[in-house]
Amino acid sequence: MNHAEYGPSSDEAPHEAPHDDAPHDRAPHDDTLHDHARHDTADPDVLCTQLRRIPRVAGDYEFGAEEALTRFGLGESELAALRRAGLHGRSADGEFTYAGYDLHYVGLRLGLAQDVLAGVRLWRTSLERLTEAGGMRVRVTYVPKLPGESGPVEGRVVLPGRPGERVELHHLAPAAEFTAELSADWPALPGDVAAAVAEVARNEFCRLPERHFGDTELARRIGLTECWTGARLVVEGCRRLGRRARTAHGLMITLPFSSMHSWAEVEVDGVWTPVDPLIVDVMRRWGGLDPAAWPVHRSPGAMLVPLVWDPPAPYPLVSRDGRDVPATFLTRVADQPAASGAAAAAGPPAP
Secondary structure, three states: OOEEEEOOOHHHHHHOOOOOOOOOOOOOOOOOOOOOOOOOOOOHHHHHHHHOOOOOOHHHEEEOHHHHHHHHOOOHHHHHHHHHOOOOEEEEOOEEEEEHHHHHHHHHHOOOOHHHHHHHHHHHHHHHHHHHOOEEEEEEEEEEOOOOOOOOEEEEEEEOOEEEEEEEEOOOOOOEEEEEEEEOOOOOOOHHHHHHHHHHOOOEEOOOOHHHOOOHHHHHHHOEEOHHHHHHHHHHHHHHOOOOEEEEEEEEOOOOEEEEEEEEEEEEOOEEEEEOHHHHHHHHHHOOOOOOOOOOOOOOHHHEEEEEEOOOOOOOOEEEOOEEOOEEEEEEEOOOOOOOHHHHHHOOOOO
């Protein structure tokens, strides 16, 4: 089978994708600071120019044309236009494969990734509902997905105040649950902190590969970041101002399904206040969140439940032998009945 990598034309050789054994600790362009220009555009040339900043390896290209269409809404006409614009990928005997982070980034900005967009709209409606209510008492149930396992297996879950608790895991059966009191009452950020937080939102949201998680230097250089690194950027910016700040990892509460998430917290008048400019910006741009009511430095704490603080990296809330176990986090108002197993199997949209 003949494999070939494709991307920009030969006169743009510095941007070519490295092979698996090539170093990926620097971006394939000069090290000058990225100007953080926003790319609210559907121009494939602009989008692909931004994506070519990501250091990549040949193993990143795992998605074929069928997955590009079903998961990100990108049909052959869109993919062909993106290839002409310089989208990286690999070809084998005429079949093209792509990096998931590229497809997610483009599908979101072209308005074609319907599942992704549905997830963002779910975030927005939950944030508005929880904020308007002033908070809420919710019940979260962990439902692991272990297809092919006929019996229980030993695993661990992360619960409030109980990290790494041992539990039995069964496929699509509740493994653990907790109740959380959500609050929408958070102090406003001081002006210097608000400015530092808003600066982070100038980065473009992109689901970068895990090997780049936490690399704030790379994020500043290429102007792209995911949630964990975005939280680290906020913490670094606040600490430079002499403010106490920390990362938090836990759940972003949405009804009926919550999601693992990472954000920052900064101490304001003795209160550890959640801040997440990246996710607020995503909801403003693609979820319908009102920008006038929601500046990026406003706290979305009404929908955030921290489970651990300042971990070295985000880690799974359900695990087996130290490895992540996919799970659904069924979420309901605390006095409502639990959802069925069928709902657990369905799971949330995948933003």
